[in-house]
Amino acid sequence: MTRSLLIVQRELRAFFGTWSGYIIAALALLIEGLLFNAFALGSQPKFSAEVLSSFFYFSSGITMVAALFLAMRLIAEEKQAGTIVLFFTSPLSERELVYGKFLSAFIFLTVMHIISLYLPVLILINGKISLGHLAAGYLGLSLIGAATLALALFCSTIASGQLIAGILATCLLVTMLIMWILAGVVEEPFKALFSYLALHNDHFNPFSQGLVNTKHIIYYLSVIIFCLESSVRVLKVRRWQG
Amino acid sequence: MITVRGLAKYYGAYQAIEALDFSISRGEIVGLLGLNGAGKSTVLKILGAFLVPSAGYAEVAGCSIADNPQAVRRAIGFLPDSPPLYHEMSVDAYLAYVLRLKVGRLSRAELERQRDEALDRTALTAERHRTLGELSHGFAQRVGIAQAIIHKPPVLILDEPINGLDPVQIVEMRDLILSFRHEHTVILSSHILSEITRTCDRILILDQGQLVAQGAEAELAKSMRGDKKITATTAQDPQAAVATIKKLNGVDAVACQQNARGEYELTLQATADVRSQVAQQLVAYELLALSTAEAGLEALFMQLVSAAPRRTGEQA
Numbered sequence: 001m002t003r004s005l006l007i008v009q010r011e012l013r014a015f016f017g018t019w020s021g022y023i024i025a026a027l028a029l030l031i032e033g034l035l036f037n038a039f040a041l042g043s044q045p046k047f048s049a050e051v052l053s054s055f056f057y058f059s060s061g062i063t064m065v066a067a068l069f070l071a072m073r074l075i076a077e078e079k080q081a082g083t084i085v086l087f088f089t090s091p092l093s094e095r096e097l098v099y100g101k102f103l104s105a106f107i108f109l110t111v112m113h114i115i116s117l118y119l120p121v122l123i124l125i126n127g128k129i130s131l132g133h134l135a136a137g138y139l140g141l142s143l144i145g146a147a148t149l150a151l152a153l154f155c156s157t158i159a160s161g162q163l164i165a166g167i168l169a170t171c172l173l174v175t176m177l178i179m180w181i182l183a184g185v186v187e188e189p190f191k192a193l194f195s196y197l198a199l200h201n202d203h204f205n206p207f208s209q210g211l212v213n214t215k216h217i218i219y220y221l222s223v224i225i226f227c228l229e230s231s232v233r234v235l236k237v238r239r240w241q242g
Numbered sequence: 243m244i245t246v247r248g249l250a251k252y253y254g255a256y257q258a259i260e261a262l263d264f265s266i267s268r269g270e271i272v273g274l275l276g277l278n279g280a281g282k283s284t285v286l287k288i289l290g291a292f293l294v295p296s297a298g299y300a301e302v303a304g305c306s307i308a309d310n311p312q313a314v315r316r317a318i319g320f321l322p323d324s325p326p327l328y329h330e331m332s333v334d335a336y337l338a339y340v341l342r343l344k345v346g347r348l349s350r351a352e353l354e355r356q357r358d359e360a361l362d363r364t365a366l367t368a369e370r371h372r373t374l375g376e377l378s379h380g381f382a383q384r385v386g387i388a389q390a391i392i393h394k395p396p397v398l399i400l401d402e403p404i405n406g407l408d409p410v411q412i413v414e415m416r417d418l419i420l421s422f423r424h425e426h427t428v429i430l431s432s433h434i435l436s437e438i439t440r441t442c443d444r445i446l447i448l449d450q451g452q453l454v455a456q457g458a459e460a461e462l463a464k465s466m467r468g469d470k471k472i473t474a475t476t477a478q479d480p481q482a483a484v485a486t487i488k489k490l491n492g493v494d495a496v497a498c499q500q501n502a503r504g505e506y507e508l509t510l511q512a513t514a515d516v517r518s519q520v521a522q523q524l525v526a527y528e529l530l531a532l533s534t535a536e537a538g539l540e541a542l543f544m545q546l547v548s549a550a551p552r553r554t555g556e557q558a
Contacts, residue, residue: 002346010328010339017330082324086389089290089320090343091312240294241253 003092007100008107011074015108020073025112028066032059036119048127049210052120056137056208059116060200063145067109068169071152074101075231076165094235098228102146102153109145113138133210140207143220147199148173150227157231173199199223243268243397243427244289249298251284258284259451262298266444268396269424273442274431275543281451282431283323286401289429290320303396316344319395319426323402325386329375333366333385336374337392344393360392364418380411387418391426398422400430404437416441435543447543471535472510474520477528479506487523490516505530 015021035058046054075098078084087097120134152169159165179198183191195202196219203216244266251258259281266272274282287293289302291311300307303317328336337357342348348356361367364384369377374385383403390398403419404412419441422428432438438445439459447455447462455462474480480498488496492514501507506527510520517532524532 003343006339006342014328014330081326081328082322083326083328085292085320085322086326086340086343088292089315089318090340091315091346092343093312239292 003090004096004100004103007097008104011101011104012107015070015104021070021108024066024069025108025115028062028112029115032062032116033119035062048123048129049133051123051127052129052133052137053208053210055119055123056140057205059137059141060144060204060208063109063113063141064148064173064200066112067105067145067148068152068166068173070105070108071102071149072156072166072169073162074105074153075156075235076159076162077156080161088239094232098153098157098231098235102149102228105149105153106142106146109149110142113141113145130210136207136210136212139212139217140204143207143217144200144204147220147223147227150224150231151176154227154231154234157234243270243303244429245299245301246285246289247299249285249288249300250296251281251288251293252296257451259448262453264446264453264456266427266429268427270444271419271423271428271430271442272444272446273438274429274446274448275433275435275438276431276448277433279450280433280448282433282448283401284451285448286320286399286429286431289314289397290318290399291315292320317395318397318399319390319393321386321390321398321400321403323405325382326389327374327382327385329373331374332371333361333374333377333388334370336385337361337388340389341392356392356394360388363391363421364388365414379406380408380414383407383411383415384418387415391422396427398426398428398430400428402432403430404432404434412437470512470515472512472515472517472520473531473533473535474508474510474524474529475501475531476506476508476524477530480508480524480527483523483527484508487520490519492516 036055039054039058075084078087120129120137123129124134151172152165155169155172156162156165159168176197176199179194180201183194183198186194203219206213206216244264246262246264249262250260262285274285276282284293288295288300288307291302291307291314294308302314305313305317307314328339331339334357337360338353341353341356358367361370364387366381366384366388369381372381374382377385383406387400387403390400400419404415407415416437419428419430423443430438430441444458445456445462446453479500484496484498487493487508487510490512492512493516494511494513496511497509499507508520508524510516515534517534521529521532
């Protein structure tokens with residue numbers, strides 16, 4: 001655990017010590033602000049709760065893209081730079097490495113979410129929303145962000161470079177997003193299966209409307225743990241393959 | 243300190259190393275010598291618990307690599323062929339990070355003491371606040387050594403530590419490695435014969451994944467069966483005498499070529515001192531000079547590595 005925290009510390013320093021972290025955060029927040037103004041507020045009168053739901057809907061997309069950019073480099077960059085040797089010749093387990101990397105990116109993503117709080121606070125000041133809705137929405141954003149991070153981290157583990165990791169992660173993410181479209185064109189039992197596997201639609205929308213259901217939390221946690229444990233397994237297998 | 247028995251590693255169908263057997267005692271500096279692709283890096287990666295062997299047994303500091311890789315990792319300092327550096331970090335921050343990664347929790351005073359010691363030993367104190375990305379290759383290589391020794395491991399594994407260094411840096415690196423004698427057990431790899439012989443107590447020669455010879459430089463030279471290189475210079479072309487010389491007892495090979503001065507140089511590989519018989523054969527061709535020298539390690543190395551046809555598609 002100590003070593004995982006050490007990795008978290010170093011990664012956060014790398015995120016905040018280089019331009020890449022700031023660029024990802026600034027772009028995400030800029031686009032989020034623009035979308036909030038153009039679509040969430042819109043030109044038609046709306047209830048505050050509707051504005052907030054729209055905000056979480058757009059934020060979820062931005063969160064996924066930002067998570068993808070943050071996580072695709074986590075392991076692939078170490079492989080490219082040759083620094084992965086440092087971990088593999090230190091008394092550090094593959095699990096400590098993977099969870100440390102994941103945690104660092106998750107903390108960075110959470111910081112971005114905290115900064116974005118000013119937008120719903122504007123709704124809170126000028127309208128009427130419940131804090132429960134706000135909390136549920138941010139819980140949803142954190143879960144979908146963490147799931148995307150885990151997915152991209154897995155791609156970063158299997159890819160030899162950042163670019164390939166990014167392409168793989170995008171393909172996997174898009175596949176998991178369009179599952180709900182596939183669910184609309186196939187018969188049961190695939191309909192239910194695809195619908196359940198879709199990363200966004202059925203699982204995220206309730207959060208954006210202020211509803212928290214355990215089954216959606218369990219879905220996201222399952223995706224996160226599955227991807228992280230698969231990453232651990234890939235790194236262990238690498239010791240055999242060379 | 244290091245024991246290897248029947249060690250083999252496959253990359254898919256490709257066999258990088260096969261059935262290696264050797265051991266290294268505490269405090270020894272041992273060199274792995276071989277051409278590119280001989281399997282040196284694979285051996286070092288296995289000893290560093292970085293790779294799992296496909297077959298065989300390896301033990302470092304009393305711990306099995308297969309059964310207890312974490313204990314092995316605690317007992318080693320590893321320098322890969324390219325030092326594993328984070329270019330945005332300072333030398334100080336990087337070494338503190340590596341030390342914590344190796345030993346876990348430790349007090350600030352202890353961290354600073356061990357870091358200062360590593361900086362001092364690798365003559366990096368003046369560079370400690372510089373960013374790693376700004377360092378020259380020589381300094382970067384020294385930081386690589388510093389990260390390997392910072393936690394005072396009993397075993398040091400250094401993959402091509404002099405690779406890419408200029409002549410002055412090579413001398414400095416050699417002195418640094420020699421200073422580890424008796425304090426650490428060192429296994430290092432190189433394809434530069436002269437450096438291995440200057441730095442190491444013992445040499446393991448690898449060729450195409452096999453250990454073809456091992457021993458101290460003097461022992462290896464002896465294994466040339468007392469081979470000698472005899473050189474004769476004549477003013478006239480001795481081609482007519484070459485066939486007779488080739489038939490002399492103890493002569494393995496003869497080569498003749500004309501030098502820039504128009505003289506003829508005859509080079510013999512022989513297992514016995516046949517200078518007097520050679521002189522008798524060459525006197526009619528105005529023999530100008532005749533000398534002999536023991537065949538060195540270089541001749542042995544060339545003999546060992548050129549015996550088998552080269553492999554292709556090598557990974558290590």
